[in-house]
Amino acid sequence: MSLSRGEFSSRLGFVLAASGSAVGLGNIWGFPTQAASHGGAAFLMMYVVMAFCLAYPVLMAELIIGRHAKANSVAAMSVISNNSFSRKLGASIGFLGIVTSSLILCFYSIVAGWMISYLFASLANILGLNDIAMWFTKLGVVGNALFVLIFLMFTAIIVSSGVKQGIEKWSARLMPLLLIILLMLIGYVLTLDGAVDGLKAYFLPDFKQVLDPNLMVKAMGQAFFSLSLAVGTMLIYGSYINKKENLVVLGCAVTLVDITIAVMAGLLILPAMYVAQHNGIVIYDEAGLLIAQDKLIFTVLPALFDTMGVVGAFASLAFFLLMTIAALTSSISMLEVPVAYAVETYTVNRNYIVWLIASIIAVLALIVVCNFKLLFGFVVTLTTGYSQPLLGLALCIFTGWMWHRNKILLEISQGYPNVEHSLFWKVWPFYIRYVCPAAIIMVFGQQIFN
Numbered sequence: 534m535s536l537s538r539g540e541f542s543s544r545l546g547f548v549l550a551a552s553g554s555a556v557g558l559g560n561i562w563g564f565p566t567q568a569a570s571h572g573g574a575a576f577l578m579m580y581v582v583m584a585f586c587l588a589y590p591v592l593m594a595e596l597i598i599g600r601h602a603k604a605n606s607v608a609a610m611s612v613i614s615n616n617s618f619s620r621k622l623g624a625s626i627g628f629l630g631i632v633t634s635s636l637i638l639c640f641y642s643i644v645a646g647w648m649i650s651y652l653f654a655s656l657a658n659i660l661g662l663n664d665i666a667m668w669f670t671k672l673g674v675v676g677n678a679l680f681v682l683i684f685l686m687f688t689a690i691i692v693s694s695g696v697k698q699g700i701e702k703w704s705a706r707l708m709p710l711l712l713i714i715l716l717m718l719i720g721y722v723l724t725l726d727g728a729v730d731g732l733k734a735y736f737l738p739d740f741k742q743v744l745d746p747n748l749m750v751k752a753m754g755q756a757f758f759s760l761s762l763a764v765g766t767m768l769i770y771g772s773y774i775n776k777k778e779n780l781v782v783l784g785c786a787v788t789l790v791d792i793t794i795a796v797m798a799g800l801l802i803l804p805a806m807y808v809a810q811h812n813g814i815v816i817y818d819e820a821g822l823l824i825a826q827d828k829l830i831f832t833v834l835p836a837l838f839d840t841m842g843v844v845g846a847f848a849s850l851a852f853f854l855l856m857t858i859a860a861l862t863s864s865i866s867m868l869e870v871p872v873a874y875a876v877e878t879y880t881v882n883r884n885y886i887v888w889l890i891a892s893i894i895a896v897l898a899l900i901v902v903c904n905f906k907l908l909f910g911f912v913v914t915l916t917t918g919y920s921q922p923l924l925g926l927a928l929c930i931f932t933g934w935m936w937h938r939n940k941i942l943l944e945i946s947q948g949y950p951n952v953e954h955s956l957f958w959k960v961w962p963f964y965i966r967y968v969c970p971a972a973i974i975m976v977f978g979q980q981i982f983n
C-alpha cells in the first residue's frame with residue numbers, strides 16, 4: 534500500500550498545501566469578524582495564545598501520527614494503539630473524523646458557493662449587466678444549489694488528480710495569488726477615509742475582555758477550525774510528508790502562516806468596516822453591537838464597494854476571488870480525508886472514489902440548502918462545536934497516553950536527529966498529555982454550561 538501512496542514533492546510543497554488547508558474562510562471571514570465583535574486586539578492576543586499553546590501541539594500530534602503510519606486516519610489511529618480494544622477505539626475515532634470532515638465540507642461548500650455567486654455578481658457589475666448581477670446576489674434555493682455543485686466540482690477535479698499533481702500543484706498556484714490579492718486589497722483599503730478607526734478598533738485591546746471565558750471558548754474554537762484540526766486533515770497531509778523532513782519546523786511554519794494571514798485579514802476587514810461606516814453604511818445593529826458574520830461580508834462590504842464606483846467593482850471582484858481561492862485550498866483538504874480512507878481500504882480507483890464521495894457530499898449539502906433554517910446551524914454546531922473539540926481531546930489522549938513515548942521520539946528523530954535535546958521535546962510530551970486535554974475539557978465544559 535505504502536508504495537502507491539502519494540507524497541509531497543518538497544518541504545515547500547507541504548507547507549503550501551497545509552497552509553492552504555489552514556488558510557480559508559475561517560481566517561479571512563471568521564477571524565476578523567470574531568475580532569471585531571470580541572474586543573479587537575483582546576481576541577487577537579487570546580487567539581495567538583490558543584494557536585501556539587493548544588492548536589500547535591495538536592497539529593504536531595496529527596502530523597507525527599500521520600507520517601508514522603503513512604496511512605489514512607482509521608488505519609493510522611489503530612497503528613498507534615497498543616491493544617485490541619484501543620485499536621478498535623482508535624479506528625472509530627479516525628472514522629468519526631472522516632464523517633466530521635465530510636460534514637464540514639457540506640456546510641463549507643454552501644458558504645463557498647455564495648462567494649462564487651458574489652464573484653460572478655462583481656463580474657456582471659463590471660460588464661454593466663446590473664440585472665444579472667442582482668440575480669447572483671439574490672439567489673434562491675436553485676441558484677444556491679447550482680453554486681454548491683460548481684464549487685464541489687472544482688474541489689473534486691483537483692483532488693482526483695492526486696497529491697502531487699492535484700493538491701500540491703494547485704495549492705502552490707493559488708496560495709501566492711491569495712497573498713498578492715490580500716496585500717493589494719489591504720493597501721487599497723488603508724488609503725480610504727475612516728480606515729484608521731478600524732485599525733484602532735483592531736489594535737487597541739479591550740482588556741476587560743481578555744480573560745472573558747466566552748472569548749476563550751471562541752478563540753479556541755477559531756484556532757482549531759483555522760488549523761483544520763482533529764478530523765484527520767492534517768494527519769493525512771502529514772502522511773504524505775517525506776521521512777527526512779523536520780516535522781517540528783514544518784508544523785511551526787504552517788501555524789505561523791495561518792496566524793499571519795488571519796492577522797492580515799483583520800487589517801483588511803476591520804478598516805473596511807469603518808470605511809463603510811464613514812460612507813454612511815450601518816455597521817452597528819439595534820443592540821449597539823458590531824454587525825458580524827454573514828451581514829458583514831454580504832451586506833456591509835458589497836454596500837461599501839458600491840459607494841466606490843468602478844474601483845469598487847474591481848475591489849469587489851478581487852475580494853470574492855480571494856474568498857473563493859481560500860475556500861478551495863481548504864475544501865480539497867477536507868475531501869482528501871474520506872478519499873484517502875476509501876482508496877486505501879477498498880483499493881479502488883482514486884478518480885472513481887473522488888467523484889462518488891463528492892456526489893454523496895453534494896447530496897447532503899443540497900439537503901441542507903433545501904432545509905437551510907433547520908439544518909445549516911445544526912451542522913455547523915455539531916461539527917465545530919462538539920465533534921472537533923471532542924475528537925481533539927481523543928487525539929491528545931491517544932497520543933499522550935496510548936502511544937509509546939520512545940516510538941514518537943523515533944518518528945520525529947528521522948528528520949530531526951537532535952530532537953531529544955530540543956525545547957520541543959522538553960515541552961510537547963507534557964503538553965499533549967496533560968495541558969491540552971485539561972484545557973480542552975475546561976473550555977468545552979465552559980461552552981456546555983453556558
Ligand code: TRP
Nearest residue numbers: 555557558559560758759761863
Ligand atoms: N481551516 C480552514 C479554514 O480556516 C477550514 C478547514 C479545512 C477545516 N480543513 C478543515 C476546518 C478540517 C476543520 C477541519 O477555513
